[in-house]
Amino acid sequence: MILDRIDKLGRREQVMLLVALVVFGAFLVDGMVVKALTRQLRRMDADIAASASRLRYNRTVLASTDEVRREFEKTRGLLGSAASASAAGDALKGEIDEIARKTGVLLVSMDQKETRRVGTCEEMVVDITRCEGDMASVLAFLCDMRGATVALNVDRLGLSPMEDGRKVKAAIQLSRAFVIEP
Numbered sequence: 001m002i003l004d005r006i007d008k009l010g011r012r013e014q015v016m017l018l019v020a021l022v023v024f025g026a027f028l029v030d031g032m033v034v035k036a037l038t039r040q041l042r043r044m045d046a047d048i049a050a051s052a053s054r055l056r057y058n059r060t061v062l063a064s065t066d067e068v069r070r071e072f073e074k075t076r077g078l079l080g081s082a083a084s085a086s087a088a089g090d091a092l093k094g095e096i097d098e099i100a101r102k103t104g105v106l107l108v109s110m111d112q113k114e115t116r117r118v119g120t121c122e123e124m125v126v127d128i129t130r131c132e133g134d135m136a137s138v139l140a141f142l143c144d145m146r147g148a149t150v151a152l153n154v155d156r157l158g159l160s161p162m163e164d165g166r167k168v169k170a171a172i173q174l175s176r177a178f179v180i181e182p
Helices: 002-008 011-063 065-078 085-103 135-146
Strands: 080-082 106-112 116-118 121-134 153-161 167-180
Touching (some): 011 065, 085 135, 085 167, 135 153
Parallel strands (some): 080 167
Antiparallel strands (some): 153 167
8 A cells, every 4th residue: 555655656756755764764773772872882981980080099099008007007106906995994094093103193083984986096085083192293194194105195184272282183184096906
């Protein structure tokens, strides 16, 4: 039926119809196949670019691992290490007790606060709510804490004279960063 009508057309009209069908088919193939492939190729190019960027970053990190290890070894002594947070707290309080005994400071009250996460380390806070001694002993106590085996930070310090005038009482908050050993 349609083929009969096409046969009745002249040679020129048949060629034009064929050209129109070829152009229509090309548009159809372009819309369905080529554009879908192009979208997928663009998506793949973006994934490749992102992977290449991650690879460049990872290579940079890998190239600096030796330098990071050297720096870590230099600063390792500044951070304490312990098997657990409670072990770190016990060690810290023991060290404070030893320094107080050595300098002649009387620790009246000392409390350990909860540890808190600071970056890749844990931070232990000890609150000495009251300690007593003469001014030279308290100052020696503070100086010895700064020179402890692992760095201690004095976060808060309050000094006030006692009734007799020769001694002082102090309230000190100390902290120390440490790494939990695996």
